[in-house]
Amino acid sequence: MSTSSTGVLVLLGAPLGNPEDASPRVASELVRADVIAAEDTRRLQRLLRELGVSTSAAITSYFEGNESGRTEPLIEQLYDGKRVAVITDGGMPSVSDPGYRLVRAAIDAGFTVTAAPGASAVTTALALSGLPCDRFCFEGFAPRKDGERRRLFASLAEERRTMVFFESPRRVADVLRAMAAAFGGERSAALCRELTKTHEEIRRGGLGELAAGAESDPPRGEITLVVEGWGGPDPEDATPEALAAAVARLEAAGTDRKAAMKEVASRFGVPRREVYDSLIDRD
Structure with a gap:
């Protein structure tokens, strides 16, 4: 347990699916924490069992729906000198996951914020895509509304860097069609699903081909899309x-x-x- 008079906020990079990807430091921080803010407390308990560790930390849920209301109480824990760990369902907190509000509030209050890095769906999909990795941009989830989504893709049509997106399996076919319309159906891309899990699958091809495939054979699970950047006109x-x-x-x-x-x-x-x-x- 922490005996420091100054609280510390620790962001834990959770495995995407395979618990063996959790680093020894992530496991030790879970044991060391006074408070653990978890996106899903049930998944945290499963991860603790898989890692073979136990914790005496106070565990609280911290997800998108309660993030704003739970941030201030967690800051109060830092004022009390506690070591507060934040862990999401997979990947790094704050990156399209809960955590940003707490990080910003902790920094503004003058507390130390550190991280135990872990698996990343962004860089894992990028490396597996076979597309250029030297320069890339992460765009997160595309807007749900069709008009906003079309405007976003129009603004990215001539982005030269490789682009990485997260997407829901329910919307991925519509998103790929919109991408094909904005970027061109021949633009190379990769659909990466269930990374590091039993049913991991990488579909590579043109956006038009991937859109058709997502309609005829809808992908399931967590999806990361990687899209080739614009090569510039001849x-x-x-x-x-x-x-x-x-x-x-x-x-x-x-x-x-x-x-x-x-x-x-x-x-x-x-x-x-x-x-x-x-x-x-x-x-």
Whole structure:
């Protein structure tokens, strides 16, 4: 048990599925903690059994639905000098999981915040995708509403970095169709499901192919999507139709027309007048 007069917040990287991926430090921090805030207390108890450890810590639930209300009581525990551990169902707290509010509040209050790193669905899927890993961006879950989702994908259509998304199996077919419409059906991608678990599966192919596969053979479980970044246009691709479509995507994402025209001219390496003419021809 902690005897420090100053509390410490510890973020624990939980295994994605295979308990053997939990580090020895994660196990020792679970034993050492005075308080454990768990996204699912039942899964925490199962993990403790799988790791063969027990804890005398006070265990409290800390999930999306009660995160705002539970943050202040946990901060009070830090003021009392307690060592507070946060663990989610898998991966690192705060990364599309509960934890950010508590981390921010603890930092603002001047407490030490540290982590016992663990498995990451983002980097695991990225490495398994076969797509470039040198530069990537994590976009989390796409918006549920169709219009917001289309605007997001339009704004990312010319993102050069490999993109990583989380998605629900119930929405993944719709999301892949929207991606294919925004990025092109031939854009390479990987659908990674149930990482490190018994039924782990990696589907690789074009977005159009993956969308069709998700409709005919719906994937189950937790899903991470990895999408190839935009490779940039070939000079021969600067057709009036392509220029006008690029402007339209930027406008759909909220960029005003003048700025969009400037951006497209720069990307395609053509005079701005050529972009303007493409819009006149379209209108």
